[in-house]
Amino acid sequence: MLAYPIDEAVELLTEKLRAAEASFANCEEDLEFLREQITTLEVATARVYNWDVVQKRKEKEGKGEDGEGSKTGPGG
Numbered sequence: 001m002l003a004y005p006i007d008e009a010v011e012l013l014t015e016k017l018r019a020a021e022a023s024f025a026n027c028e029e030d031l032e033f034l035r036e037q038i039t040t041l042e043v044a045t046a047r048v049y050n051w052d053v054v055q056k057r058k059e060k061e062g063k064g065e066d067g068e069g070s071k072t073g074p075g076g
Contacts, residue, residue: 004012
C-alpha cells in the first residue's frame with residue numbers, strides 16, 4: 001500500500017474524482033442515446049408488424065374473392 005502526503009493525496013483524489021465525473025457524464029449520454037435507439041427500434045418493429053397484418057388481410061381477402069367466384073361461376 002502506498003502512502004501519500006495529505007496535499008498530494010487530496011490532489012490525486014480530486015483528479016480521480018474529475019475523471020470519474022467525466023466518465024459518468026459520458027455514460028449518461030450513451031444511456032440516453034441507447035434509450036432513443038430502443039424507442040426507434042420499437043416503433044419500426046411495430047410498423048413492420050402492422051404492415052404484415054395488412055398484407056395478410058389483403059391476401060386473405062383476395063383468396064376469399066377468388067374462392068367465391070369459382071363457386072358461383074358458370075355451371076355452378
